[in-house]
Structure formats: structure tokens, C-alpha cells
Amino acid sequence: MQLSEALSTVLSDRIVSLSESQTIAMAKKARELVAIGIDVINLSFGEPDFQTPQYIKDAAKKAIDDGFTFYTPVAGYPELRQAIADKLKRDNHLDYKPENIVVSTGAKQSIANAVLSLVNPGDEVIIFSPYWVSYEEIVKLAEGIPVQVVGKIENNYKVLPQQLEDAITSNTKLVMYSSPCNPTGSVFTKEELEAFARILEKHPQVHVIADEIYEYINFSGQHYSMAQFDFIKDRVVTVNGFSKGYAMTGWRVGYLAASKEIADACDKMQSQITSGTCSIAQKAAVGALKGGRQSAEEMTEAYLRRRDLVLDLMKNIPGIKTYVPSGAFYIFPDMSAYFGKSWGEYQIKDSHDLSLYLLNDAHVALVSGDAFGAPQCIRFSFAAADEKLIEALDRVKTSLAKLA
Template sequence: MTELISPLSARLSRITEPATIAMSKKARELAAQGVDVISLSLGEPDFQTPQYIKDAAKQAIDEGFTFYTPVPGIAELRQAICDKFARENDLHFQPNQIVVGTGAKQALANAVLSLVDPGDEVIVFSPYWVSYEEMVKLADGITVPVLGALENDYKVTAAQLEAAITPRTKLIMYSSPCNPTGAVFSKEELGEIAAVLARHPRIWAVADEIYEYINFVGEHYSLARFPEVAERVVTVNGFSKGYAMTGWRIGYLAARADVAAACDKLQSQFTSATCSITQRAGLAALRGGRASADEMVAAYRRRRDLVLGIVRDIPDLITPTPEGAFYIFPDVSAFLGRRTSEGVIINDVNELALYLLQDAHVAAVPGDAFGAPSCLRFSTASADEKLVEAFRRIKVSLGKLN
């Protein structure tokens, strides 16, 4: 028999499926068998997109706004994004510095592929969103994870950043509020990071601010506000979290004009512009203000406090208080090495997540996908009663381990 030779590129062997999606698949498979699974794996708001945004999309369809648009987005939307940055972030861009894409994920990939050459090192603040490392791999770069301490709410310090820099460092990547930890970098902390970058003028930064509106501690501060590094920061944001628009697939980046032009060029060969209808919906979202987002944030804060009240009653589970986003990210290292009631040893967080899915019927994401192999991530973007039931089950299942 002739041996089959795989036609797939070597590039594919270097990347993995996002753990969030993999765990969601397992949860759906179990649910399809009739099991009452509570999935806390995906980072998706459980709210409906506000009606005024839906109405704008319907109007765009009725008006026949159904043709290709410029690759980086329609002019009105790019101007509205500039206005948003000026009004809310004290950042001042021109429309030619804005590129709108199919979600913040594409904006991040555009930035990485436009800035990173083979062999370049990318310092990624860890714990990090699962796709950062894979994007760097696709660019043939080298990921250098720097792990923030649990005692510092997982936030990387300026001193840690300085120590990780080498002559090959090209880029740093981080999110604030952070997925998966919910940590928020303060103005002072970002100022110290900016001071480090100012001493290394060859290094760029990608600041992922997709959870900007879901902030429980006050003002959101952008790294690009520090003038000494402003021109070397690519700021990424979007509509999925703050406006509950995950399925609409729209995000954007703001960068120095030459970098934005490079992202535009790259995007033109992959997807071109995002959906014309979606762009009109995004325009309506920005023009409609933050009232709907603020209502959702109040619910996320209540849910966070509800969940923390339960998990802190679970022995050996160490859970910092998230300052933003809609996750909790407890350290579960105390449970590794324990045995189930059947005598099976839980060796790592992947096995613990699988155990909770099978025993508690609750889906979580293993922390090693985020660069934190002692943690699990649970989304709190679910109804109160589901959260209460989920963590009741988790407490019972963890109590069985010995």
C-alpha cells in the first residue's frame, strides 16, 4: 500500500486549535448526549446586541448598502473611531491611521504579521489570550512569555519586562483589562512600562483593549497616551465585548500611518473589508454612546461578586479579584496530584478541566492555554442562576478529590 503523504503545510503543525474552542466542542458533544452541561468556557456576552444597533443594520439593508467597501472601512466609521479615541481615551488619530477588520482578532493578526519578521522575539505578558502565541508562530517569530505573579494579580511589572528584553526583541503584547485574568493595568503601571520602552526605541507594543468598557475600577488608561512611546503602540479594540456584538465580526486598530497602511495591504489579500452591514451597525454603536455598555457592566460586576462569594468558600482555591472583563482565573495547583473517587490521579489542569466537565458537567478552559499551567479560566458571562449552580457543582466535585 502506498504511504499517504500529507499535503498540509508545515506551518499548520506549528499552531494549535484555541483551547477555548476545543473545550466548547467537548461541552457541546456532552450536551448532545442529553447531559445538562453548563459551559463557562467561551468569552462571549450573554446579552443581546442593543436594539438601536440592530435597527441601523436593518436600515442599511433596506437602503441597499450591500456592496464592497474600502478595505480599511467606510470613511464615516473610521472618523467615528477617531472621535471615540479622542473623546474617551485622549488619543488623536486621523482616519488613515484606522483599519477596521473582521473582529479584534484580525486586527491583532494584522499587526503581528505586519511587524514581526522570522526570528524576532515577541514578549507576551502572561497569562495571555490564547491566540497571541499562535499569531507569533504564524509570523515565524519567537514568543517570550513573561509570567505575572499571582501576588500582583498576574500583572507583569516593568522590571520583569526590562529583564526579558534582548537585542532580538521586536514587540510586546498584552491586554488590559486582561483575558483571562481580569487584571487592569493602572496609569502608573503603564507609565513604568512606557519608560522601559522609551529606553528601547526599536521595540513596538500591541495593546489589546477589547475589554475596555468592562472595567470595575475606574478610568481605562491606554499605553498610547504616553508621548514617549505613542508612535510605537498599535491599539486594538472592537465591538464584541462592550456592545455584545460577537457574531457581527468587527474590530479595529489604530497605529502610525505607515503601520496602518501595511495592515491595510495585508488585509486586502486575506479578507478585504468586513461586512458593509456590520460597519453601519458599528457606526451606530459608536454614535449611540456607552449607556447600554454600562448596563451590561453593572451586571458583570454583580456576577463577579456573586461568583467570588461562592469560590472563596471552596478550600484551596486561590482566586484574585478581577478588576475587569468577565472571567475568574483561580489557581488550582492544590488540586493537582489528587485522586478521584475512582483512584485516577489528576496530573495537570487539562485533566482537572476534563474531570470537572465529566463529573460536575461544567466546562472551563485549562490555564496552560493562557501560559498559566496552574490555573483554570471560568467565564462569568452567564445568568446568575447558572453561575450559582455551576460553582455549586464545582465545589462538590473538587471536594471529592483527595
């Protein structure tokens, strides 16, 4: 018996059927090339290239000096939960008490807590597509049934209200989306969100997870939350965190805001998996919220400049179909014009083949769109220095020109 066959009899069906995160998988391949001396430009990461602001680091150092080195409450320090409630009131016009807030080790855990607390086996979960890579896999872990509703590039990949209405069935339990969106950078307007909310108002069994982790990286103006509509607020779980807006990816602090019933359920779920988030990271998060948004706004200005730079460079590459992202730090062009082409030993059948080709030939790490529910696309992150972006797009252009 082969080792792989032996493992398949030992491991659970749950883990065998689970897909590895493609963003992490591509980053791993890129590191392997770097380890043998190849100069890889990594545009696969959903990670700011900025350092965490100094005032946040200082808050963490103070926490260590002040002795915050013990276990924390499962749902987070009361001071942080209050600071989050204040932030939601100030920035989002949402009224929540600390008891409605659960702090977790990143927004990903917040999403998993909510899905596992809401979804029963066989429940349908509508996912606005293109979507972040982990949504579908988390739903599968909960034994739910993912239902993709696909937005078209002509509408900046945004799902239309009628599409949502058509997808809802008696088995629908949950709707999941992000705005600003990973991977597309699309941002829903207040009017668009209200149209969705009015549809969901007619289906009281359906809840919503609104992923707002890219809230501060918004080029279109005001950010809007689904939970601002009182007639549906108690069925909305708002997820956010510190990794993107405050460049705190390694600190692993996210949170959700929800009804008391759902928040208590997520608290219970988390108590059996990780317990409370790191004490020092939580104190740093308090410092971030109390320090204002200036650093986030400065980073967003840089991302906007980089977005325009990348779009301008892509205009010079034949076969790439683009649009204008309104937020986040990604562009998700349609690359299907290169499918069916080849060069040497490389046969390009899909975006996975194309992303591997660009990694090995151009030495640029990207993520294929099939991981996001859009197999015709590839995700480019522009969370990198201008000179890196210019070099990366020049390499991509050269490699794509070889394909015939």
C-alpha cells in the same frame, strides 16, 4: 501508512505546529455532551450572554434597507473610521485620523494583521503572561519567537516593569498585552503603563500591541491606553472592537489604530486575506458608537455583581486560590491544590486533566490555564446568568470534594 501520517506529509509545517484554540476546543466538547442530552453549564466562552442592544440592530436593518450590500473599502467605511477616531479622542484622549484606523473582522484579525506586518522570522515578541490564547500562536505563524514574562497572582497577575526591562534583548521587536486582561481581568493603572513606556522609550526597535477589547468592562474606574504617552505613541498599535462592550460577538468587527506606516501595512495585509469587513456589520458598528455607552455601562454593572457572586461562592471551595479581577468577565484561580489527586478513573495531573474532569463529572465547561500560559490555573467566565453561576459553582464544589 496511517491517514494521520499521510496528512503530515501533505500539510505545511506551519499548520501542523499550530495549536487549536483551547477555548474553541472546550466549547466543542461541551456541545458534544449537550447533543447527547447532558445539561452542561458553559463557562468557557469569552462571550457576553446579553443580546446586542436594539438600537444597534436597528442600524443594521436600516443599512440593509438602504442598500449597503456591496464590497466595502479594505480599511473600512470612512464613516466608521471617523467614528472610531472620534471615540478614541473622546474616551481615550488619543488623536488619530481615519487614515490611522483599519477595521477588520474582529480584534483577533487586527492583532494578526499587526503581528504579520511587524514581525520577521526570528524576532522576539514579549508576551505578558497569563495571556489570551491566540497571542503565542499568531506570533508563531509570523515565525517569531514568543517570550513569556509572567505576572504573579500576588500582584493580580500583573507584570512588573523590571520584568519587562530584564526580558528585552537586541532581538526584541514587539511587546503584547491586554488590559483589562483576558484571562485574569487585571487592569494596568496609568502609572504602571507609563513605567512600561519609559522602559520602551530606551529601545526604539520595540513596538507594542495593546489589546483593549475589554475596555468598557472595567470595575476600577478610568481606562488608560499606552498610546496616550506621546513619546512612544507611534510605536503603539491600539486594538479594540465591538464584541465585548456592545455584545456584538457574532458581528465580527474590530479595529486597530496605529501610525500611518503600520496602518497602511495592515491595510495591505488585509487586502490579500479578507478584504473589507461586512458592510451591514460596519453600519451597525457606526450605530453602536453614535448610540453612546449606556448599554455597555449597564452590562458592566451586571458583570460586577456576578464577579462578586462568584468570588463569594469560591470562598466555600477548599483549595481554590483567588484574587479580585478589576475588569473583563473572568476569574482565573490557581487550582494546583488538586493536582495529584484522583477519583475513580480520573487522574488529575494538571489543569487540562482537571478541566476535563469537571466537564465530564460536574458538567461545567471551563478552560485549562495551560492555554493561557498559566498551567496551574483554570479560567471561569462569569458572563452567565446568576442562577447558572450558582449552579455551576455548586457542581464544581461537589466534584472537587470527590478528589482525594
